[in-house]
Amino acid sequence: MRVAVVGAGAIGAYVGAALHRAGADVHLLARGPHLAAMQQHGVRTLSPRGDWTARVPATDQPKEIGPVDHVFLGLKANSYAACGPLVEPLLDRHTSVIAAQNGIPWWYFHRHGGPHDGTRVESVDPDGSVSAVLAPERAIGCVVYAATELEGPGVVRHLEGTRFSIGEPDRTISRRCQEFSEAMQQGGLKCPVEPDLRNDIWIKLLGNISFNPISALTRATMRQMCLHDSTRGVIELMMTETLQVAAALGCRPDISIERRLAGAERVGDHRTSTLQDLEKGKPLELDVLLAAVIELAAITGVPVPTLRTVDAISDLLAQGAAA
The missing domain is CATH 1.10.1040.10 (N-(1-d-carboxylethyl)-l-norvaline Dehydrogenase; domain 2)
Structure with a gap:
């Protein structure tokens, strides 16, 4: 399983390090001093559960990574509309996008059913600018219950929680969700696949x-x-x-x-x-x-x-x- 973490900040680097520990082929996409530190020393995680370091490949060039099975999106939601150049080189026909965002996601009414099915929420998807970059068909929802902070370049402070709930917009228990969930669990994190995220x-x-x-x-x-x-x-x-x-x-x-x-x-x-x-x-x-x-x-x-x-x-x- 190949995974690219786009926006490998506190949450993204933490997830990437855990997946790497599980044996997944993980690549981190970051920039600046944080990227340089991860390239030189790996991702250092400081946690009440024990400190550890993962030597995860990191770059600022998505073309060096190429197509993957899953893109884990660690960016802030207000960056989604502009993330096309980062995400597009990572996409294959079946690539999923797992967005670890707070709040109402751009895909909320995708395959929702009922009177609001397909409704676009303008506040999170203005003029469809996010859907144009991140097709709702690729979306796997993710709700993060873990608290982390970047203590310094390349250093993630894990404060509490290890749960990352995921789920399909259409409420099915898909194989792609199960695959990602199993890898997360093997890396020491909780990742239940919810029937209605x-x-x-x-x-x-x-x-x-x-x-x-x-x-x-x-x-x-x-x-x-x-x-x-x-x-x-x-x-x-x-x-x-x-x-x-x-x-x-x-x-x-x-x-x-x-x-x-x-x-x-x-x-x-x-x-x-x-x-x-x-x-x-x-x-x-x-x-x-x-x-x-x-x-x-x-x-x-x-x-x-x-x-x-x-x-x-x-x-x-x-x-x-x-x-």
């Missing part, structure tokens, strides 16, 4: 839609947001509205708001990816989190006043960060 998408989104923008606005960690009563109240409202949108689309995630908050509090003083991006001067990945759900709320007629308020404020922050 959309439920997992909403479970993960409950936290991302609330904690990520609030953390960027307040500079607070997960624990701090959970322990501040007023902020916790806003987060509960955001989660409630999000669950109402999910229900309107036929999804009822098997998790309570209290349980989701308790899990976030256990993470401790972790800074969300959005806060980390803000601190590094990177674009904020909020369209697939907030704007997409507000768009889905409009499609389904669900009122989401708290989400709209936080979106308005965080969008101003995002514009300032991008300036």
Whole structure:
């Protein structure tokens, strides 16, 4: 099995190293000092489960890799529309694209069934620009429950969690999903193939839609947001509205708001990816989190006043960060 990791940052390099340990033919696509460090020293993983190093081939030239069986996409969702030059040399007729993204994916309504089947979500696929590069037919969904950070070039700090749930948009248990899942498990990670990954998408989104923008606005960690009563109240409202949108689309995630908050509090003083991006001067990945759900709320007629308020404020922050 050949795998190319496009965007081998904290999550991508961690997955690539695990697959390499399982014996897969893995290639990492990265750039800058991080790429140079991985080429020279491999991927060094620091984890409560034990530290280890994997000598994974790494490059910034996708043509050196060529066609693969699976592309694992570790890029931010706001980079997808422009990733064609990185992905196209890796594609064969049957190549899958496994996108480890937060929020609502561009393929959400592909083979969804029902009245919204085939609907394009403008917030995540503006004018079809993402679908033109990443055909929905290639997509395997992926919901990441692992927390990692780049501690330095070539060094991944694994904080918690090893689960990467995957699934087909049409809810089938495909051979390509099973193949990737088996390799991930052999590499020491959890990778269940879910019959309906959309439920997992909403479970993960409950936290991302609330904690990520609030953390960027307040500079607070997960624990701090959970322990501040007023902020916790806003987060509960955001989660409630999000669950109402999910229900309107036929999804009822098997998790309570209290349980989701308790899990976030256990993470401790972790800074969300959005806060980390803000601190590094990177674009904020909020369209697939907030704007997409507000768009889905409009499609389904669900009122989401708290989400709209936080979106308005965080969008101003995002514009300032991008300036």
